[in-house]
Amino acid sequence: MSETTAKVRKSLARRYRQEKRFQAYGILSIGVGLLALLILFTDIIGKGHSAFFEHYIQLEISLDRDVLGVDDASDDEQLNYANFGGVIKEALRERFPGVDDRQQQRQLYALVSSGASYNLRDELKADPSLLGGTRNLWLLADDDVDLYLKTPEKKRPEARLGDQQKQWIEDLEAAGDTEKRFNASFFSHGDSREPELAGIGSAIVGSFFTMIVTLCLSFPIGVAAAIYLEEFAPRNKFTDFIEVNINNLAAVPSIIFGLLGLAIFINLFGLPRSVPLLGGLVLTLMTLPTIIITSRAAIKTVPPSVREGALALGASKMQVVLHHVLPLALPGMLTGSIIGMAQALGETAPLLLIGMVAFIVDIPGGPTDPATVLPVQIYLWADSPEQSFVAMTSAAIMVLLAFLITMNTLAVVLRKRLERRW
Incomplete structure (x- = not known):
């Protein structure tokens, strides 16, 4: 009996050591990641604050x-x-x-x-x-x-x-x-060949119009598609084919969407290059899979008892979805949409392909005026030979990171405050 107990204790001690090593590796990994992030932020802020x-x-x-x-x-x-x-x-x-x-x-x-x-x-x-x-x-x-x-x-x-x-x-x-x-001119002026006259005002306004177009198109279309696929679509090979392709599109490189926008919106429909309307359409294609997937996940979190109770009281299928399921799933949908918009805000490759790399001095007055966006502006300045543009590139990165962090923080706050636990 004592020999068996000794073996068990030895085995437990070995397992405990393995568990502690695994925890140490996890802590080390987190520490390395935080250190890399600290070095990155220190370098960007050190170069860009001036x-x-x-x-x-x-x-x-x-x-x-x-x-x-x-x-x-x-x-x-x-x-x-x-x-x-x-x-x-x-x-x-x-x-x-x-x-x-x-x-x-x-x-x-x-x-x-x-x-x-x-x-x-x-x-x-x-x-x-x-x-x-x-x-x-x-x-x-x-x-x-x-x-x-x-x-x-x-x-x-x-x-x-x-x-x-x-x-x-x-x-x-x-x-x-x-x-x-x-x-102050850094936030109010457009681009310029002279670093002291250049600013991100045009890029900020262009990003705003591009995100407005993207949100107005991707959110209603994505939510409607998610509701149909989850609540109304019959389970057959056709819907399975659609679901597989939506999941595949979420993993497609963003530059492919740029090529798609170039082929369809510019070559086929003849839309002008370097306008927020075109950029919003391309980013809508890229953001839709993310919004559909997250919206479907939010709808699945609504308990079946909510649907069954509403149906038992005489509500139609459409009333169940609009009056019960959608309000309860909306926080999760908003969270996924904000994350998708944050991803779209930081994209550069698809916008380069549709011509939003143009040199824009004037502040755009609408979604059909020539414009650029913050990531593309950073790309242009990073390629400039002027030494002063190094600091301006880092400063623009700081502004972009501030927007992205704000959007992701908003998504977390919305999820914490609005979602219900069943």
Whole structure:
């Protein structure tokens, strides 16, 4: 008896050791995953946080009527053709006298962004009394200057600016003529070749219109298909064929849906490229299998007793579905739809194939206007040779991750608060 007990205890001890090792492996796996996620987030935030700020340079601007070629500051046509670049260059020459060489002058003018002329125009348009006077105004710095001012002093010698330009910037910084401000234009402007003028405003609005089209099409179609397949469709080979294909479509690579959209919506129906309407149609095709599968799973969670009780009270099959089954399954359907929309928001490959990789400057006003989306904007900036676009790419990734995390959190909250346990 004691020998048998010893064998049992030895076997139990071995099983307990195996269980502890398995738990340790699981904890280690979770730790490695969290570490990788921490490294990824640290790298993205470390590179992208600086894009949310930009530097301005203060200059004493003389808004001379003759130099500007403006007689009436309230005349929009005169302001559109005014020589704002000339007065900015004159202010730079006065701030740093003795720069006569043409090469040095080009370097001096490069301290200020090419978009400073538009800022100056807006200043004059907002306050016409500035015309003919002299005033200290803050102008947007060039992206290389902005990058230099954001760089720690130990790494500044590695900047690609010339020695003379670095000296001018340090003189401005010492005199208090540089200022760091929140980069509001990053969220309000469209794309630009100049990093200091570029923003994700067009991509955000384009993503919004694309998601609206996707939601308006995929949610009702997906829910209706799930209700039919689960509640009304007869069990035969045809419905089995449909179910198998829906499950297969959920695993199809997203680029295939892009090819499908290219073949059907563009080549067959002739829809214009790079519009949110087309992007929404393609993402609808990609999202439908996910919404149908999750909606069917939500319908299956409703107990049969609910259906049987409603039928026993004289309700029709349609009344049972609309008044009892659908309200109880709706939280699960919403959760699946939000997860599907979050997946669609982060897609790039299908949208590249339908032409949403276009260079879009203007903010789209509707689903039929040319637009791009956040993932494609990130793709474009990541391929740009300008060094400042590195920070802007990471900042755009941070914004996209914030949207995705918010949508997934909303799905979890809805599931926790609305779903019923039977």
